[in-house]
Amino acid sequence: MAYSVTTQTPASRIAAIAGVVLIGVLIMLPFFAGRGTIQDMFFILTMLVLAQFWNLLAGYGGLVSIGQQAFVGMGAYALFGVVILWGMDPVPAILCAGVAALVIAVPTAFFAFRLNGAYFAIGTWVIAEVVRLLVAQWKALGGGTGTSLPRDATRDMWFVSTIEDALGLRSAAARDVLAYWLALVLALATIGGIYWLLRTRRGLALAAVRDNTEAAKSVGVDADRMKWIVFLTSAFGTGLAGGLIYMQKARISPDAAFSVTDWTAYVIFIVVIGGIGTIEGPIVGVLVFFALQTLLADFGSWYLMTLGVLAIVVMLVAPRGLWGLLSERTGLHLFPIRRRLTGGKLTSSKE
Amino acid sequence: MIWVDTIIQGILLGGLYALFASGLSLVFGIMRLVNLAHGDLIVMGAYLILLLVTILGVSPFLAALIAMPVMFCLGWALQKFLLNLTLGDDILPPLLVTFGLSIALQNALLETFSADSQRLPTNALTTASVQVGPISLGVMPLLTFGSAVLVIVALNQLFYRTELGRAFRATSDDPTTASLMGIKPANIFATATGIAFVIVTIAALYLGLRANFDPSIGPARLVYAFQAVIIGGLGSLWGTLLGGIIIGVAQTLGAAINPEWQILAGHVAFLLVLLVRPRGLFPRAND
Numbered sequence: 001m002a003y004s005v006t007t008q009t010p011a012s013r014i015a016a017i018a019g020v021v022l023i024g025v026l027i028m029l030p031f032f033a034g035r036g037t038i039q040d041m042f043f044i045l046t047m048l049v050l051a052q053f054w055n056l057l058a059g060y061g062g063l064v065s066i067g068q069q070a071f072v073g074m075g076a077y078a079l080f081g082v083v084i085l086w087g088m089d090p091v092p093a094i095l096c097a098g099v100a101a102l103v104i105a106v107p108t109a110f111f112a113f114r115l116n117g118a119y120f121a122i123g124t125w126v127i128a129e130v131v132r133l134l135v136a137q138w139k140a141l142g143g144g145t146g147t148s149l150p151r152d153a154t155r156d157m158w159f160v161s162t163i164e165d166a167l168g169l170r171s172a173a174a175r176d177v178l179a180y181w182l183a184l185v186l187a188l189a190t191i192g193g194i195y196w197l198l199r200t201r202r203g204l205a206l207a208a209v210r211d212n213t214e215a216a217k218s219v220g221v222d223a224d225r226m227k228w229i230v231f232l233t234s235a236f237g238t239g240l241a242g243g244l245i246y247m248q249k250a251r252i253s254p255d256a257a258f259s260v261t262d263w264t265a266y267v268i269f270i271v272v273i274g275g276i277g278t279i280e281g282p283i284v285g286v287l288v289f290f291a292l293q294t295l296l297a298d299f300g301s302w303y304l305m306t307l308g309v310l311a312i313v314v315m316l317v318a319p320r321g322l323w324g325l326l327s328e329r330t331g332l333h334l335f336p337i338r339r340r341l342t343g344g345k346l347t348s349s350k351e
Numbered sequence: 352m353i354w355v356d357t358i359i360q361g362i363l364l365g366g367l368y369a370l371f372a373s374g375l376s377l378v379f380g381i382m383r384l385v386n387l388a389h390g391d392l393i394v395m396g397a398y399l400i401l402l403l404v405t406i407l408g409v410s411p412f413l414a415a416l417i418a419m420p421v422m423f424c425l426g427w428a429l430q431k432f433l434l435n436l437t438l439g440d441d442i443l444p445p446l447l448v449t450f451g452l453s454i455a456l457q458n459a460l461l462e463t464f465s466a467d468s469q470r471l472p473t474n475a476l477t478t479a480s481v482q483v484g485p486i487s488l489g490v491m492p493l494l495t496f497g498s499a500v501l502v503i504v505a506l507n508q509l510f511y512r513t514e515l516g517r518a519f520r521a522t523s524d525d526p527t528t529a530s531l532m533g534i535k536p537a538n539i540f541a542t543a544t545g546i547a548f549v550i551v552t553i554a555a556l557y558l559g560l561r562a563n564f565d566p567s568i569g570p571a572r573l574v575y576a577f578q579a580v581i582i583g584g585l586g587s588l589w590g591t592l593l594g595g596i597i598i599g600v601a602q603t604l605g606a607a608i609n610p611e612w613q614i615l616a617g618h619v620a621f622l623l624v625l626l627v628r629p630r631g632l633f634p635r636a637n638d
Contacts, residue, residue: 056356064446066387111622115581117442118385122577126618129574133615160563184352265454272447301458308455316436333447 007199007336009227022334026184030167030177038173038180043247044290045183049241050263051270051282052190053234056061058268059200059277060206061230062213067124068264070108070131071235073257075242080252084141088150091158093241094182101239102232104131109231111350113224125260129349130242133260145246146253154250179248186244190237191335195279197233198337206230206335211276261304269311279335284323356486357607358600363488365599366496367561368591370554371576372583373502374547376591379580381523381543383444388453390573392548396422396555397454397564398464401471411471415556419549426548430606431541438540453569460566471559495557499595502550503588505625509546519543571614578621584631597624 030038050068057063078100080086088096096298107129115123155171162241163174171175192253197203197330208216209223217223246252256262266289289307327333375389386392396418403414433452437444451553518539523531526536533565558572560562578598583590599615605616624632 039534058443062442064443066450111434111625114625118446119581122385122574123581125570126574126621130615130618130622131617133611145557147359192507221497265553268447268450272451276443298475301461305455305458308451308453308458309452312448312455314434315444315451316433319441319444333520 002343003341005339006342007339008332009340011332011334011337012291012334013022015184018182019334023188027181030163030180035173038176039258040180042180042183042292044286045187046182046241046245047266047270048282048286048287049190050184050195050238050267051274051286052187052236053241054267055271055279055282056194056197056263057230059271059281060210061234062210063227063231064121065112065124065234066121066260066264066268067108067112067126067128068126068238069239069258069260069262070104070128072242072263073128073135073254074104075101075239076246076252076257077138077141078239079247080141080147080149081241083149084147088104089155089156090153090247091182094240094247097238097243098240101242102236104157105232105235108235109228113227113231124205128258129258132254135258136254142253145313146251146256148248148252149247172279173205176248177243185325186240191279191283195335195337202226202229203337234248250319265304266307269307271321272311273314273321275311275318275323275325275327278323278327279280280327280333285321288322352485353607357603361600362596362605363492363496363599364603365579365592365596366499367554367557367595368513368575368579368598369499370495370502370557371524371549371572372591372595373499374550374554375573375576376462376580376586376588377550378440379546381519382540384434384438385449386434386445386547387573388456388569389551389576390571391414391453391456391460391542391569392551393555393558393572394564394566394569395460396548396552397471397559398460398469400556400559401469401553404472410474411556411560415552417554417610418555421601422552423545426544426551427541428608429548430544431537433539433608434544434584435540437615438631453573457569464467464566466567468565469559470561470563471556473560476490477560481528491561492558492633497551498557499592503592506588507551507601515542533628559607561637575617578617581631582621582624583631587631590631 029041033041042216050072054068057065075097079090079093079097081100082093082096083090108124111127112120112123119171135141141147154175157175157178159178160171160174161176163169164171167174167177169177175318192223198206205221206226207218208219209226213223242257246257270289272283272285273281273288274283275281292310293303296306314321320328371390371393378384378386394578399418399421400411400414401407403410403417407414409417433448434445477491480487481490481493482488484571506606508516510519518529520532521532522534522536522539529539530536540584575595575598579591579594582594582597583592597620601620602617605619606613608616
């Protein structure tokens with residue numbers, strides 16, 4: 001009898017084909033879309049990356065962090081640091097952003113892992129505040145008021161002149177296109193990477209730790225090591241996103257780069273509303289978030305109030321978010337990670 | 352002499368932080384719930400007192416007294432109808448719901464009262480000071496510290512001397528068995544949050560009397576409160592007072608060296624304690 005273990009479903013095969021088409025369209029987008037669309041898409045993609053990494057932390061690792069702004073801000077400041085102080089090109093400097101976030105993630109984890117549950121959450125926040133206050137003392141990068149990327153660094157950035165020529169754009173628009181493509185690469189790598197991770201042995205261990213830490217330990221899963229892996233991975237990715245976001249903005253200040261609202265509250269709402277603990281959830285969430293922002297942009301604080309209330313309602317009524325509602329009703333999984341037995345015939349054992 | 356003065360100011364400031372923290376500590380002790388909206392609730396309390404002062408023309412102290420039963424009912428209802436729904440084995444729902452509440456509340460306050468900073472009206476009493484030897488102590492900081500000690504004494508009495516306190520402790524230890532003895536955990540939790548809201552009102556009174564406040568300052572108050580609770584050790588109210596004092600002293604010392612270091616010094620003190628004593632100075636319960 002030929003049995004095989006598979007995670008594929010018919011829906012996931014259709015989704016994979018549709019995904020390839022969608023990726024193709026997204027790659028070609030700068031050739032037919034205006035600058036406004038490209039900037040909106042850049043925002044959506046970078047928020048999606050932040051949301052995926054927070055989801056990896058909280059949804060899969062059970063580590064509810066409200067200090068993600070530490071890694072966004074640190075990544076952004078590292079990018080500005082190596083560009084301004086060492087004269088590095090901003091594009092490769094994005095990697096430095098990820099590394100810098102990884103470097104501060106180690107002491108952060110060391111302190112925060114001493115705290116449990118909710119106290120872990122506030123602990124990460126305190127550390128983010130410490131990093132913000134320290135960075136605000138860094139006079140070479142403008143101290144508390146912040147600084148801008150030097151004009152020649154942004155003008156001579158890698159690939160920019162090629163994009164200018166190929167698409168016939170001016171320098172500023174070409175930079176947006178470059179940032180958009182980099183964000184697209186980062187978002188695809190993030191989703192692909194997380195999906196890959198969840199399907200490996202480590203991913204299985206992670207799911208086991210999430211569902212029941214004690215039971216997972218008893219079958220030999222090193223729960224503490226899984227926490228470290230998840231925390232450091234997510235810090236690195238969040239740092240990359242932070243570097244990229246501020247490369248596009250080209251202007252930084254400690255209050256903006258370490259904003260708990262922009263880089264953590266929004267991200268939490270995206271994941272909670274979309275559906276925590278799934279890869280599809282943040283994708284749905286970021287689209288809902290963008291739609292709400294576009295609709296309610298003129299209402300200022302009403303917008304954030306609505307988001308807060310919506311998150312409360314979703315958490316109480318549908319703890320698995322909008323995607324959870326949909327997939328419960330239809331059994332639909334675009335990124336299936338559940339291993340299923342197929343092929344052969346199930347026979348009762350008569351021996 | 353200036354250092355002694357700085358340290359005493361720091362200790363008195365610690366009283367304010369202990370007031371911020373007591374409500375948090377109480378709720379955590381009974382139902383293992385960390386309310387991320389705690390700081391914003393303090394700010395809301397300050398606006399409520401300000402509103403009463405403006406409308407009724409009474410002194411802030413009387414206004415706080417009127418606000419207390421209102422806040423108790425708010426806390427009771429919040430716990431009964433919202434937060435009780437989130438309690439369970441999963442830590443995500445209470446965290447995310449109170450975080451959503453924090454953001455919603457901040458922006459509701461911003462929409463209602465604008466971003467202008469406000470202050471409760473002060474009178475001669477609030478600006479007076481007493482001379483102890485060479486050191487001059489503000490009446491207001493002394494009053495704050497005294498209130499913090501009173502609140503903690505009162506809470507301890509409540510816990511260990513009353514029937515309600517017994518119900519609190521029983522529910523904290525084991526809600527299922529407690530409910531077999533005729534206690535309704537849902538109502539006990541609601542009452543506990545109500546009491547926490549009364550303490551929030553007291554904290555709000557001193558917050559508003561001592562400094563300016565605006566809708567955005569809530570999260571920072573939550574952080575100080577949280578640090579005081581962790582330093583003191585979860586579940587120990589006197590530890591919370593000591594934790595508040597440590598944060599207060601660290602902040603005033605930091606500020607005395609360089610004004611930019613005030614907040615940073617408090618955070619560093621917290622991290623140092625966490626490094627040396629991960630479970631706080633007086634750990635009690637094994638949470």
